[in-house]
Amino acid sequence: MIQVTWDWAFAWEVLPMILSAAKITLLATLLGSVLAIAVGLVFALLRRGRSKPIRVGVYWVMEFIRSTPLLVQIFFLYYVMPEFGISMSPLLTGVLALGVHYGAYLSEVFRSGIEGVDKGQWEASRALNLSTLDTYRDVILPQAIRPMIPATGNYIIAMFKETPQLSAITLLEMLQVAKIIGSENFRYIEPFTMVGVLYLIFSVVAAYGIHQVERRFPKEGFNLK
Amino acid sequence: MKKPIIEFKNVQKRFGDTTIFNDFSFRVEENEIVSIIGPSGSGKSTLLRILMTLEGIDGGYINVNGESLWHMPWNGAYVPASNKHLHKMRNHLGMVFQHFNLFPHMTVKRNITEAPMRVKGLSRQEAEKAADDLLELVGLADKADSYPNDLSGGQKQRVGIARALAMRPSILLLDEITSALDPELVDEVLDVIRNLAKEQSFTMLLVTHEMYFAREISDRVCFFDNGAIVEEGKPEDIFTAPKEVRTKAFLNAYLGQ
Numbered sequence: 001m002i003q004v005t006w007d008w009a010f011a012w013e014v015l016p017m018i019l020s021a022a023k024i025t026l027l028a029t030l031l032g033s034v035l036a037i038a039v040g041l042v043f044a045l046l047r048r049g050r051s052k053p054i055r056v057g058v059y060w061v062m063e064f065i066r067s068t069p070l071l072v073q074i075f076f077l078y079y080v081m082p083e084f085g086i087s088m089s090p091l092l093t094g095v096l097a098l099g100v101h102y103g104a105y106l107s108e109v110f111r112s113g114i115e116g117v118d119k120g121q122w123e124a125s126r127a128l129n130l131s132t133l134d135t136y137r138d139v140i141l142p143q144a145i146r147p148m149i150p151a152t153g154n155y156i157i158a159m160f161k162e163t164p165q166l167s168a169i170t171l172l173e174m175l176q177v178a179k180i181i182g183s184e185n186f187r188y189i190e191p192f193t194m195v196g197v198l199y200l201i202f203s204v205v206a207a208y209g210i211h212q213v214e215r216r217f218p219k220e221g222f223n224l225k
Numbered sequence: 226m227k228k229p230i231i232e233f234k235n236v237q238k239r240f241g242d243t244t245i246f247n248d249f250s251f252r253v254e255e256n257e258i259v260s261i262i263g264p265s266g267s268g269k270s271t272l273l274r275i276l277m278t279l280e281g282i283d284g285g286y287i288n289v290n291g292e293s294l295w296h297m298p299w300n301g302a303y304v305p306a307s308n309k310h311l312h313k314m315r316n317h318l319g320m321v322f323q324h325f326n327l328f329p330h331m332t333v334k335r336n337i338t339e340a341p342m343r344v345k346g347l348s349r350q351e352a353e354k355a356a357d358d359l360l361e362l363v364g365l366a367d368k369a370d371s372y373p374n375d376l377s378g379g380q381k382q383r384v385g386i387a388r389a390l391a392m393r394p395s396i397l398l399l400d401e402i403t404s405a406l407d408p409e410l411v412d413e414v415l416d417v418i419r420n421l422a423k424e425q426s427f428t429m430l431l432v433t434h435e436m437y438f439a440r441e442i443s444d445r446v447c448f449f450d451n452g453a454i455v456e457e458g459k460p461e462d463i464f465t466a467p468k469e470v471r472t473k474a475f476l477n478a479y480l481g482q
Contacts, residue, residue: 124326127277128340128392129315138339142330220374221330 004189011190014181018194021177026202028094028173029160035099036159037152040106045136047111065104071165073097078169090171094163102159106152113148114140143221146214153210157203174198230255230290230396230428231276237284238271238452245271246452249285258422258429260439260460263449264475269432270323272449273398276430277320278311289396290317319394323401325381327373333360333384334369337391344392352391359387363417379410386417397421399431411435418442436479440464448472 046058065073074097081087088096117140125135167176178191229252238246245268253259261269274280275287278294286303287294296303297310306314328336337359338352347355360366363383373381382402389397399418403411415438421427422442433439439446440460447457448469456469464480467473 118326120322120324120326121328123277123279124322124328124388126279127315127318127320127322128388129312129344130340131312131343134343138343139328218330220372 007187007190010185010187011194014185014191015194017177017181018174018191018198021172021174022198022202024091024171025160025163025173028091028098028163028166028171029156031095032098032102032159033156035095036102036106036155039100039103040110043103043107044110044114047107048114062104062107065101070097070101070162071168073101074165074169090166090169093169094166094171098159098162098166102155105155109148109151109155110144113144116147117143146217146219146221149210149214149217153207153213157206157210160202160206161199227254228291229253229288230257231430232288233272233285234287235285236275236282236287238268238275238280239283244452246282249452251447251454253428253430256426256428258427258442258444259431260443260446261430261432261449262434262436262439262446262475263455267449268452269449270400273320273400273430273432276396277318277398278315289314316392317394318396318398319389319392320398320400321382321385321389321402323404325373325378325385325405327381327384327388329373332370332372333365333376336373336384337388340388341391355391356387359390360384362390362420363387364413377410378406379413382406382414383417386414386421390421394427396428396430399429399433401432401434403433403435434479436464436476448475450475 043058043062047055047062049055074093077088077097078090078093121139121143122135125139130139163173164175166173167179170176174195178188178195181191182188231251231253233249233251236246236249236251238244238249249268251272261272263269271280275282276289276294282295286296292314293303293306294311294314295306297306328339331339334353334356337356338347338349341347341352341355342349357366357369360369363386365380365383365387368376368380368384373384376384385402402418403414406414415435418429418431418438419442422429431439431443443460445457446460446463447454448463448467448471449455450471456463456467456472463472464476467476
């Protein structure tokens, strides 16, 4: 009979290494989120812009990004781009891939949030002669953000859970480090279990945090001074 | 005849297959107060929305203050107006909406100072001073720091008026401003307009269902039906001795005469 044992001493010994890899995972997620939000917002605004070729072009770029696997995009950026003279570190590649990939998803969230704002708000802004930029910044986005929070949060958590894909380009994130520990010590159960538990903890905490942000966010939106 | 401040010449407007205006012409003189009455769907609000550049036109010309609204001169021809031109033209106009369209995430004061600060580049101090005066004018000095959702409908609409006035338009467009209000709140809003009409020199164009108010305040009343002016004239003539059958029928239904 196969006996599976859990070695606490080994678990405690390797935990610091996994935790330090967790920092890379979190860093990639954080930077990826910031980029995804920026990309998503730009895509969303372009898709609402006046120029039809840009609207259609952006639509197809987004469709392309969403319909190809993240791993293919990661490989492309990491292995193919150097042939065009653009080589980036694994972290930068990962952040770029996650940011652009999830930006394509977030742009739909942002677009529907923006479209959810009463069109009377646009009309009042127009009647007051506010520019499109002023209208977005002062009137529309402050009211659109609250309904965007849950879906945005879910995508960020989903992105967090996809960071192991970056191990494929040698980024030393949690799973990659756990795998190395496992192969060096011929013990996989402790490192992989701990990685799973850490993902669980981070995800649950993040989900709770997002819920709190949404709950505390003023219902009408917030006023930029 | 005095020089018109607003002039529609052969204007065409369609929504899909529905023609709202076909060869519509209309003029308003400076400082004239004109009420537009008529059944719903007759194009009354569209007229105001076209002037406020919320809707385009499909043909014809509109002049505001001697300049074409939807067109601009370019190399000796008239071409569709650029955003810059529309921006300039909108400075003449202010609009108050049926459903207020206040910014719910801004305080009352900020609703009023937003455009003067952003568009006219007023300092916060100047804009707030002007906002205080306007709130005084509409009787809401104590509500400066409230949010729109904490106000009654009548108060919201008075803020809406103050917000439009903050941009110092010479033409004020009032689009059924009391239609969304409970009956007991209508007068507080109309009182503000009465005072404006008395004290200030504005050109006012109002779409309204308040017949007694239209009669009291207007220099001229236009009865609108199917995108055309069926009858127009001095309020006492329109309300006491309408000539057209359609006007009579409408007023009978409305005033229960």
